[in-house]
Amino acid sequence: MTVSKTETLILGAGLTGLSCAYHLRDGARYRIVEREAQVGGLARTRQRPHGFLCDGTGHWLHLRREPTKKLVDDLLGDNLEARTRRARVYSKGVFTLYPFQANTFGLPKDVVAECLKGLIDARFNEEHGEAKNYKEWIRQNFGEGICKHFMYPYNEKIYGVPLDTLASNFASRYIPQPSIEAVVDGALGLSREALGYNAQFVYPKRGGIGALGESLKAGLERDVELGRQPVSIDLPRREVKMDDGETIAFDHLVNTIPLPRLIELLVEGDAGSVPEAIVAASKRLRANSVLYFDVAIKGAPKEHQDYHWIYLPEREFPFYRVGSYSAVERSLAPEGHRSYYVEMGHYGDVDPSKFEQGVMDGLKRLGLVEDEDDILFMIPNVLSPAYVLFDAEYEASRAAVLEWLESSRIISVGRYGRWQYNAMEDALLEGMEAAETIAAARGTGE
Numbered sequence: 001m002t003v004s005k006t007e008t009l010i011l012g013a014g015l016t017g018l019s020c021a022y023h024l025r026d027g028a029r030y031r032i033v034e035r036e037a038q039v040g041g042l043a044r045t046r047q048r049p050h051g052f053l054c055d056g057t058g059h060w061l062h063l064r065r066e067p068t069k070k071l072v073d074d075l076l077g078d079n080l081e082a083r084t085r086r087a088r089v090y091s092k093g094v095f096t097l098y099p100f101q102a103n104t105f106g107l108p109k110d111v112v113a114e115c116l117k118g119l120i121d122a123r124f125n126e127e128h129g130e131a132k133n134y135k136e137w138i139r140q141n142f143g144e145g146i147c148k149h150f151m152y153p154y155n156e157k158i159y160g161v162p163l164d165t166l167a168s169n170f171a172s173r174y175i176p177q178p179s180i181e182a183v184v185d186g187a188l189g190l191s192r193e194a195l196g197y198n199a200q201f202v203y204p205k206r207g208g209i210g211a212l213g214e215s216l217k218a219g220l221e222r223d224v225e226l227g228r229q230p231v232s233i234d235l236p237r238r239e240v241k242m243d244d245g246e247t248i249a250f251d252h253l254v255n256t257i258p259l260p261r262l263i264e265l266l267v268e269g270d271a272g273s274v275p276e277a278i279v280a281a282s283k284r285l286r287a288n289s290v291l292y293f294d295v296a297i298k299g300a301p302k303e304h305q306d307y308h309w310i311y312l313p314e315r316e317f318p319f320y321r322v323g324s325y326s327a328v329e330r331s332l333a334p335e336g337h338r339s340y341y342v343e344m345g346h347y348g349d350v351d352p353s354k355f356e357q358g359v360m361d362g363l364k365r366l367g368l369v370e371d372e373d374d375i376l377f378m379i380p381n382v383l384s385p386a387y388v389l390f391d392a393e394y395e396a397s398r399a400a401v402l403e404w405l406e407s408s409r410i411i412s413v414g415r416y417g418r419w420q421y422n423a424m425e426d427a428l429l430e431g432m433e434a435a436e437t438i439a440a441a442r443g444t445g446e
C-alpha cells in the first residue's frame with residue numbers, strides 16, 4: 001500500500017487548524033483534513049431554507065491583541081463592522097440589563113433588596129476561607145441573593161452538572177465583577193458603563209461568522225481535504241491512516257480535534273505506544289453538550305424581539321439563552337423576517353425532539369413568537385463537546401495528556417485540542433503559534 005508523505009499534517013479545519021495552515025504558507029509542506037463538508041468548525045455558518053444564514057449559536061468576535069486584529073483586518077477588511085451589545089436578562093417577568101449582578105433595576109423591590117444585601121454581606125460582613133468549588137466561589141463573590149436569582153440556576157442550566165463539582169474560579173475571566181458603586185447605581189437604574197468582556201464586538205456584514213474561516217481557506221496555498229477523517233494514528237511510525245484507506249506519514253502532527261478522540265486514535269494505531277496512565281487521564285476529561293435550535297420567523301422584529309441575546313436564569317425556561325442572528329446582522333435573514341438560536345446545556349446524551357415543545361412554549365412566553373404559524377423552521381443541532389468541565393480531575397488529567405503529547409512531538413492546540421475554554425481570537429493565535437513552532441523546528445532540524 002502506498003504511503004503519502006507530508007511535512008505537517010493538520011487534523012481539523014476549524015479556526016485553529018485553518019490559522020495554522022494559513023501561517024505555514026507553503027502549500028507543498030502541509031496537508032489539512034476535515035471531517036465535515038465545510039471549514040470553520042464551531043465558527044461556521046450554515047445556509048438554511050428561505051435564505052437564512054445561521055452560525056453555530058452566537059459567535060461574536062472580540063479582538064484584543066494586535067496580531068489577531070491585523071490578521072482579521074487582512075482577511076475581512078471592510079466586511080467587518082463594530083457592534084455594541086444589546087443584551088438583556090429576563091426574569092420575574094421583566095427584561096433587565098446585562099449583567100444581572102450590576103443591573104437589578106426593574107426587578108421586584110424585594111428581589112433587588114435581597115441581591116444588594118447579599119452582595120454587601122458577602123463583601124464586607126462574611127468571613128470566607130478559600131472557595132473549594134465553583135458554587136462557593138460565586139457565592140463568595142456575589143452573595144446569596146444574586147446567586148439565588150441568577151448565578152446558581154443560570155450556571156446549572158449551561159453546564160448541566162452540579163456547581164459544587166466544578167473548580168473554584170474557572171470562569172472568572174468571563175464573569176463581570178462590578179464594584180459596589182456600580183451595583184448600587186444598577187439597582188437604581190443609573191448604570192452608565194457597559195460591563196463585561198463582551199460589551200463591544202465585531203462581526204462581518206456579509207456571510208456570517210463563517211466568512212472568517214472561509215477567507216482563511218481562500219488564503220491557503222492548498223485545498224482543505226473535506227469530508228475525511230483519520231481512523232488510527234501509529235505514533236512509532238508517525239503515520240495516520242485515513243477513513244478511505246490512505247496512509248499519510250508526517251514529521252509534524254498538529255491536532256485540533258478533541259483530545260480524548262486523539263488518544264483513542266493513537267491507541268487504535270499502536271496501543272503499546274500510549275501509556276495506560278495517559279489513556280486513563282484522557283477518559284477523565286469531561287465536557288457538556290449544547291443543544292440549540294435555529295429558529296426562523298416571519299415578520300420584522302419589535303423592540304424586545306430585537307435584542308442581540310437574552311439570558312434566562314429561571315428554570316421554567318428549558319433554555320439558558322436566546323440570541324438573535326438577525327438582530328446583530330440584518331442580512332442573515334431575508335427582509336421582513338427574523339432569526340434566533342435557543343441554547344440548552346446538558347451532560348450526556350440528549351434527544352432534541354424532547355425539547356421542541358418546551359422551546360416553543362418558552363419563546364411564546366418571552367414574546368419572541370406571537371403565532372406558531374409564523375415559524376418557518378426550527379432546526380435542532382447538538383454541539384458535543386461544547387464547554388469542557390473544569391472539575392476536580394481537570395487540571396491534572398489535562399496536564400498529563402498534554403505533557404505526554406508534547407514529549408511525543410504532537411502539537412495539540414485549539415479549544416478541544418487543548419481541552420480548554422477559549423474564544424475565536426485564541427484559536428487564531430494558537431494556530432499561528434503552532435505554525436511558528438514548526439518553522440522554528442525546521443531551523444533546528446528537529
Ligand SMILES: Cc1cc2nc3c(=O)[nH]c(=O)nc-3n(C[C@H](O)[C@H](O)[C@H](O)COP(=O)(O)OP(=O)(O)OC[C@H]3O[C@@H](n4cnc5c(N)ncnc54)[C@H](O)[C@@H]3O)c2cc1C
Pocket residue numbers: 011012013014015016017033034035036039040041042043056057058059060061062228229230256257258261290383386387413414415416417422423424425427
Ligand atoms: C456555544 C458556543 C458559543 C461560542 N461563542 C463564541 C463567541 O461568541 N465568540 C468567540 O470568540 N468564541 C465563541 N466560542 C468559542 C469558539 O467557537 C472557539 O474558540 C473556536 O471556534 C475554536 O476553534 P477550533 O478550531 O479550536 O475548534 P473547532 O471549531 O472545534 O474545530 C475543530 C475542527 O475539527 C474537526 N474535527 C473534529 N473531529 C474530527 C475528526 N475526527 N477528523 C477530522 N476533523 C475533525 C471539526 O469538524 C472542526 O472543524 C463559542 C463556543 C461555543 C461552544
